[in-house]
Amino acid sequence: MVKQIDLSRVDINLLVLFEVVLQERHVGRAADRLNLSRSAVSHGLGRLRRLLNDPVFIRTPKGVVPTDRAIELAGAIAEILDRVRSVISTAEPFDPAMSSRRFIIGAPDGVSAVILPPLLETLRQNAPGIDIGLRQLSPMPGETSVERAWRASFTELEAHAMDIAILPVEQIPPRFHRTMLYEEDFAIATRSGHPYTMCPSLEHYCALQHLVVSLAGDPYGFVDTALAELGQSRRIALTVPNFMFALAVLSETDLVAALPRQFVARYAAPFGLVLHEAPLPLPQFRLNAVAPKAALLDAGLVWLLDVLSGAKRVGPTTQARR
Structure with a gap:
């Protein structure tokens, strides 16, 4: 029989602490992001170790490194936090006309230059308070496989470094959603x-x-x-x-x-x-907007995916010559 876990004894802030320390790989920087003291972060890590029955992060002269168990748990914890954030965000319905959110979109610069003009026009007309941050993505140097060349982008999505990644890949991990934008x-x-x-x-x-x-x-x-x-x-x-x-x-x-x-x-x-x-x-290839499936509980993110997939891609053109 599976042992029942008493969730009343689990502090969800410890999972947030895990997420931030994993991203920063440094106790001091994690403390700054969380507006906590270094001692408070260290104390929290001690509680996290007892909760997970694992050292979780190992100290080094340059910061901390995650244990194998921490790396194994990273995806599941990110999904849990995504769902919690989405549940909270749905407490107030998303209205693009009134929203002042900021979304981060990652894409190669040749793709950003195509999607940005129609996206900005849509925001100007329908969501004037929404801001966009563009993050330039590049394939890993020397990698010949298209799917492997962009694998760092999936890691960054799960680390919340961006909300959506636009990638020239067809095969994506099952925990991600894909929306085809253009060919x-x-x-x-x-x-x-x-x-x-x-x-x-x-x-x-x-x-x-x-x-x-x-x-x-x-x-x-x-x-x-x-x-x-x-x-x-x-x-x-x-x-x-x-x-x-x-x-x-x-x-x-x-x-x-x-x-x-x-x-x-x-x-x-x-x-x-x-x-x-x-x-x-x-x-020939397809450009796909990729986001974690857990993040689709966020109505704002779903709205942005719809905007990206529906926007006209190409403006004034010069006819190709044969």
């Missing part, structure tokens, strides 16, 4: 009047100097993999850390780049750029 593929971007316009062949494309967006400066990407399958290669003359910088460089040079079509289409005109169909098959 994306790649096109070749050049400045207007670029020589490539006159001869958009694979041979000409490979002979040009290329720009690649890479936060880590890695001069190899999915295009190189596709070219290698055709027995071709290219010269990557420049890597830059973000997509908006790439547009500025392309507008003033003869470099070419394979970039997300909807992103370039929105900003092609201001930068004087032209889109061309790729001379080789390139990947």
Whole structure:
């Protein structure tokens, strides 16, 4: 027979303490966030150890590290706290027109640039008191698997570093909800009047100097993999850390780049750029808004997901050329 736990003896604040210490990995910083003294946090950790029958956090010269048991419990505790927060938030119905909440959205910069204009317009019309924080997400350097490349984003969602993550992944852990926002593929971007316009062949494309967006400066990407399958290669003359910088460089040079079509289409005109169909098959993918399933009890978060999925994605465009 399963032993019945007397919940009246359990202080939920200990779970909050667990969450904050896990995020900060430092007793002093956790104390500052919780507006407590270091001794109060240390005392709370002692109670938490007795409650969970585990050391939970091990002290080191640089802070604390979680035990294996703490890491094992982290997901369940985050879900419990999400549900408690959601229950409390539903005590007062969510009204976007009157709300003054602030949501954090994580996304790669090329995606943020696509979703932000329609999102801001919706907020201006329907939710003028709501604020948005954008958190730039990047794949893990050197990771070839798309799903594994973005796994840190799931950890950040569970740590409440952001409310929603917009990711180019299809396979997500079952504890997360996914809403498809839009489909994306790649096109070749050049400045207007670029020589490539006159001869958009694979041979000409490979002979040009290329720009690649890479936060880590890695001069190899999915295009190189596709070219290698055709027995071709290219010269990557420049890597830059973000997509908006790439547009500025392309507008003033003869470099070419394979970039997300909807992103370039929105900003092609201001930068004087032209889109061309790729001379080789390139990947297509979906952008999905991801949030913990437990967080869907929050009516405000559900509203934001609906806004993101319903907003028009692309504004003024420059027609792709063949």
